[in-house]
Amino acid sequence: MNMPAAETDPEPEEARVAALMRHAPLEFARVVYGLNDRANGRAGSMAAEDVARTVRQGAPVTRERAEQRARSYLPVFGHEHCPRCWVFNGIKSPLHFRDHTEDRPESAVCRVCGAEYSTGPE
Numbered sequence: 407m408n409m410p411a412a413e414t415d416p417e418p419e420e421a422r423v424a425a426l427m428r429h430a431p432l433e434f435a436r437v438v439y440g441l442n443d444r445a446n447g448r449a450g451s452m453a454a455e456d457v458a459r460t461v462r463q464g465a466p467v468t469r470e471r472a473e474q475r476a477r478s479y480l481p482v483f484g485h486e487h488c489p490r491c492w493v494f495n496g497i498k499s500p501l502h503f504r505d506h507t508e509d510r511p512e513s514a515v516c517r518v519c520g521a522e523y524s525t526g527p528e
């Protein structure tokens with residue numbers, strides 16, 4: 407597609423931060439799924455394993471904390487941190503960005519938890 411850029415397009419910086427902020431509630435949902443899976447004997451699910459890894463690192467995972475963190479997640483352009491590490495663990499892992507190509511939008515990778523986020527404009 408070759409669409410002209412509309413004047414109302416957000417700046418790339420705003421688009422990146424907005425895209426990351428959309429991930430925070432998704433990570434909170436993963437915490438909830440993970441806790442439920444563990445409580446129901448499904449410890450092998452991906453969300454349950456994310457919770458288990460966080461607990462092994464010494465950080466208790468609770469729904470309340472994860473919800474608070476998801477609400478308080480506010481990445482700063484140029485110093486963005488990983489929404490998953492933040493919501494699960496309360497740590498600020500720096501994200502590494504990969505420029506967009508013709509085939510795919512810009513994306514961000516976390517080298518701590520391995521998460522990858524699409525951060526280009528929609």
Ligand SMILES: [Zn+2]
Nearest residue numbers: 488491516519
């Ligand atoms: Zn991470």
